[in-house]
Amino acid sequence: MQKTPASDEFTVVTPSARIDRQAHGWRAKCLQRLVRLDLPVPQTVAIPAATVRAIAAGHLIDCKEILSHFGPNPLVSVRPSPENPDWGGPATVLNVGLNRDRMPKLAERHGQAGAEAIALRFIQSYATHVARLDPDMFPVTEPSGAAIQEAIRVYEYEMDEEFPRTADRQLADVLRSMARAWEGTTARLLRQAKGAPAEASLGLVVQAMAQGVGKGISGAGVIQFVDGVTGQPQITGRYLGQGQGRDVMTDSGAIYLTKDPRGPSLEELAPEIFDDLVRFGAACRRRLREEMQIEFTIEDGRLAVLDAIRVQRSSRAGLRIAVALAEDEVISRQEAVLRVEPRALSELLHKQVDPRVPRAVLATGIAASPGGAVGKIVFSSSAAQAFAARGEACILVRRETAPEDIRGMHSAVGVLTERGGMTSHAAVIARGLGLPCVVGADIRIHARDKQIVANGRKLGEGDLITLDGSTGQILEGEAEMLPPALDDHFRKLLGWADQFRDIGVRANADTPADAATARAFAAEGIGLCRTEHMFFEEARLIAMREMIFADKSEDRAAALARLLPMQRDDFVQLFDIMAGLPVCIRLFDPPLHEFLPHEREGMRELAEALDKPLSDVTRRVEALREFNPMLGMRGVRLGVVLPEIYDMQARAIFEATVEVARRGAAVVPEIMIPLVSARREVELVKTRVDAVAAAVKVSMKCDFDYKLGVMVETPRAALRAGEIAQHASFLSFGTNDLTQMTYGLSRDDAGRFMNTYVQKGVFREDPFHILDTDGVGELLLIGADRGRNTRPDLTVSICGEHGGNPESIGFCRQAGFDYVSCSPYRVPMARLAAAHLALKDIVV
Numbered sequence: 001m002q003k004t005p006a007s008d009e010f011t012v013v014t015p016s017a018r019i020d021r022q023a024h025g026w027r028a029k030c031l032q033r034l035v036r037l038d039l040p041v042p043q044t045v046a047i048p049a050a051t052v053r054a055i056a057a058g059h060l061i062d063c064k065e066i067l068s069h070f071g072p073n074p075l076v077s078v079r080p081s082p083e084n085p086d087w088g089g090p091a092t093v094l095n096v097g098l099n100r101d102r103m104p105k106l107a108e109r110h111g112q113a114g115a116e117a118i119a120l121r122f123i124q125s126y127a128t129h130v131a132r133l134d135p136d137m138f139p140v141t142e143p144s145g146a147a148i149q150e151a152i153r154v155y156e157y158e159m160d161e162e163f164p165r166t167a168d169r170q171l172a173d174v175l176r177s178m179a180r181a182w183e184g185t186t187a188r189l190l191r192q193a194k195g196a197p198a199e200a201s202l203g204l205v206v207q208a209m210a211q212g213v214g215k216g217i218s219g220a221g222v223i224q225f226v227d228g229v230t231g232q233p234q235i236t237g238r239y240l241g242q243g244q245g246r247d248v249m250t251d252s253g254a255i256y257l258t259k260d261p262r263g264p265s266l267e268e269l270a271p272e273i274f275d276d277l278v279r280f281g282a283a284c285r286r287r288l289r290e291e292m293q294i295e296f297t298i299e300d301g302r303l304a305v306l307d308a309i310r311v312q313r314s315s316r317a318g319l320r321i322a323v324a325l326a327e328d329e330v331i332s333r334q335e336a337v338l339r340v341e342p343r344a345l346s347e348l349l350h351k352q353v354d355p356r357v358p359r360a361v362l363a364t365g366i367a368a369s370p371g372g373a374v375g376k377i378v379f380s381s382s383a384a385q386a387f388a389a390r391g392e393a394c395i396l397v398r399r400e401t402a403p404e405d406i407r408g409m410h411s412a413v414g415v416l417t418e419r420g421g422m423t424s425h426a427a428v429i430a431r432g433l434g435l436p437c438v439v440g441a442d443i444r445i446h447a448r449d450k451q452i453v454a455n456g457r458k459l460g461e462g463d464l465i466t467l468d469g470s471t472g473q474i475l476e477g478e479a480e481m482l483p484p485a486l487d488d489h490f491r492k493l494l495g496w497a498d499q500f501r502d503i504g505v506r507a508n509a510d511t512p513a514d515a516a517t518a519r520a521f522a523a524e525g526i527g528l529c530r531t532e533h534m535f536f537e538e539a540r541l542i543a544m545r546e547m548i549f550a551d552k553s554e555d556r557a558a559a560l561a562r563l564l565p566m567q568r569d570d571f572v573q574l575f576d577i578m579a580g581l582p583v584c585i586r587l588f589d590p591p592l593h594e595f596l597p598h599e600r601e602g603m604r605e606l607a608e609a610l611d612k613p614l615s616d617v618t619r620r621v622e623a624l625r626e627f628n629p630m631l632g633m634r635g636v637r638l639g640v641v642l643p644e645i646y647d648m649q650a651r652a653i654f655e656a657t658v659e660v661a662r663r664g665a666a667v668v669p670e671i672m673i674p675l676v677s678a679r680r681e682v683e684l685v686k687t688r689v690d691a692v693a694a695a696v697k698v699s700m701k702c703d704f705d706y707k708l709g710v711m712v713e714t715p716r717a718a719l720r721a722g723e724i725a726q727h728a729s730f731l732s733f734g735t736n737d738l739t740q741m742t743y744g745l746s747r748d749d750a751g752r753f754m755n756t757y758v759q760k761g762v763f764r765e766d767p768f769h770i771l772d773t774d775g776v777g778e779l780l781l782i783g784a785d786r787g788r789n790t791r792p793d794l795t796v797s798i799c800g801e802h803g804g805n806p807e808s809i810g811f812c813r814q815a816g817f818d819y820v821s822c823s824p825y826r827v828p829m830a831r832l833a834a835a836h837l838a839l840k841d842i843v844v
Contacts, residue, residue, distance in 0.1 A: 527821020
């Protein structure tokens with residue numbers, strides 16, 4: 001008995017009805033699809049968002065007309081139906097229409113106890129969700145006639161009116177309450193936090209009640225067919241006899257769905273119903289092209305499907321589900337690629353704290369590098385190295401990290417800092433190393449006492465903690481972990497992504513271990529190898545310091561000659577690992593003072609090692625100290641003033657090229673000059689590099705090719721890219737320093753006020769985290785355009801932290817860049833993001 005409504009205020013859900021997700025919401029559209037699958041869905045009416053907005057504004061809808069579509073004396077439920085299920089909505093209200101006159105019939109059908117349970121639940125639900133009374137006024141009690149009368153008494157006393165008796169009055173009140181709840185400030189802020197637009201609308205669904213209470217097999221349950229954490233095929237869910245709604249998931253009396261040695265199951269209790277549910281799940285997967293969780297009710301042995309929602313899933317489950325659907329030809333490979341968010345991949349590359357396990361949170365901070373790690377607290381790099389040497393996992397805890405902490409970070413399994421933001425030294429290096437990292441944590445470090453204070457708790461060196469770099473939480477003790485999800489499904493999805501993307505993806509790799517990681521993640525080469533990180537190893541640091549203290553060119557050359565074979569071996573390893581893929585090596589960049597101690601004890605040890613007076617060491621350290629090291633004697637300026645450094649590095653690169661070539665591997669190294677701001681700088685360095693290349697060709701009797709390019713990190717280099725390109729085969733934009741110099745900001749200090757700036761709308765986003773396409777982006781466009789006007793075959797790329805950011809990749813792709821380069825652990829995300837951009841262009 002389906003009447004046609006007299007207006008557009010509501011629509012009866014039938015296979016042919018005009019139900020639109022934007023107008024009626026996701027739940028209404030999903031229920032229509034279930035009806036089309038011929039599933040036993042109770043009679044349903046969809047109220048569109050326009051009507052709901054009118055109800056909130058005071059419009060009176062004809063509730064008698066709605067109820068007439070459910071037969072005489074109906075009981076109905078009202079559920080929210082926003083456009084996106086993630087946006088939430090007001091609580092569902094069941095059994096609307098129940099009154100004193102309906103009770104005898106209800107008792108006849110479901111038994112007196114069942115009828116009283118239904119009535120008490122409805123009165124309490126109506127009082128708390130519609131009348132907004134305090135739930136504490138209605139204590140949990142056994143259903144009975146007396147309990148029902150007491151609940152009504154409390155309602156009527158608090159509301160100073162009789163409890164509504166008619167179904168149309170109850171339905172009108174429920175619809176008005178839910179409509180106004182959606183428009184409330186708190187609800188709006190909550191859904192906006194979940195990504196909903198400010199103008200997000202709500203539809204409502206009115207559905208005939210299928211009671212989970214009865215004399216025969218009766219109850220309610222939910223069932224799904226994959227594990228929400230792993231994505232593996234598995235029937236999970238709960239069933240509660242003589243129950244209603246989603247309370248089954250928390251009720252201690254709920255039983256399992258499949259046969260289980262721990263207790264009874266629905267499969268044993270009602271095998272035919274269980275088989276129907278499995279069949280319904282397969283139909284939903286095939287026709288709705290998704291893994292669904294089905295909410296069902298059984299009333300006296302009759303199965304009803306009340307709802308079906310997309311299975312809530314972790315990132316690893318989402319990827320596995322998408323690949324499985326594509327392999328089963330339920331969806332296309334293109335759609336599988338588009339279903340997995342690029343940023344979700346970061347969580348799959350590392351161990352993760354198991355989300356199913358309770359957490360003892362000590363403190364929180366900024367989730368700077370994803371993954372989970374368990375280790376003992378250490379407060380210095382030397383302690384981290386000592387723990388690692390003993391085979392003990394440790395977490396390096398620092399107020400903030402500095403370049404001299406690199407070795408400690410390599411030795412630790414995670415990094416925790418009291419200060420810093422997403423682009424602080426600790427965050428950037430940790431992402432490059434693939435280390436879980438939390439920065440800016442609400443802890444206090446007492447380095448002298450080797451203690452941290454977190455939420456009133458004192459922890460010392462050697463105490464065990466768990467770091468969750470995906471959520472920013474620091475947990476007490478050892479938490480349960482999930483292994484990385486680098487399985488066949490992961491590789492297949494990224495293989496499909498590579499078929500669709502149209503921009504290259506390389507990796508920033510400073511060590512052979514980094515290069516191996518880059519290869520494992522299918523990077524198309526190394527876009528940035530920062531050679532300075534190689535000099536912090538103990539054996540090399542003393543030779544580096546000897547070079548710094550040398551006063552004559554020949555003495556510097558002699559010290560550097562000791563480093564030459566080490567550098568050559570570094571490059572041989574990189575070339576071997578990359579197996580013919582391009583390798584771009586940035587020449588020495590940092591200021592020399594970073595390689596010297598800054599504390600008196602360290603200076604005394606250095607004086608002994610160099611056999612020099614402490615006063616000489618102190619004077620040299622003071623002489624190299626700069627007011628603003630970022631803008632001082634570094635990068636190409638070192639190459640011009642102390643050319644022996646670049647001479648040694650160029651020779652090491654070319655000798656490694658020859659050594660690898662003689663084994664049959666073709667290598668064309670790319671040499672990049674850092675921090676250039678003038679054409680003459682490039683000319684001077686190029687002249688010496690070309691001379692070293694010519695000398696190596698003669699001495700080793702072997703010819704080879706190489707490319708020389710520029711790392712564009714200063715605004716002037718971007719503006720003068722046309723003349724710089726005369727002497728460069730490629731330009732690679734180092735957006736970390738370019739952003740600092742464009743804004744006049746230190747990325748290590750900007751975190752102190754960046755949140756305020758973003759909140760007040762000064763910046764849309766942190767420019768060190770999301771590429772500033774207006775300011776810094778304009779410099780990139782100018783540099784690329786002017787460079788290519790001079791040299792049409794110029795290769796253009798970016799190699800800063802922005803290279804792994806999906807929005808930045810989109811900008812570079814639109815600008816016609818050849819590739820992006822990012823830390824090895826961001827390569828999978830970059831590959832997938834590039835595929836998303838290409839596929840979305842095709843769809844448009």
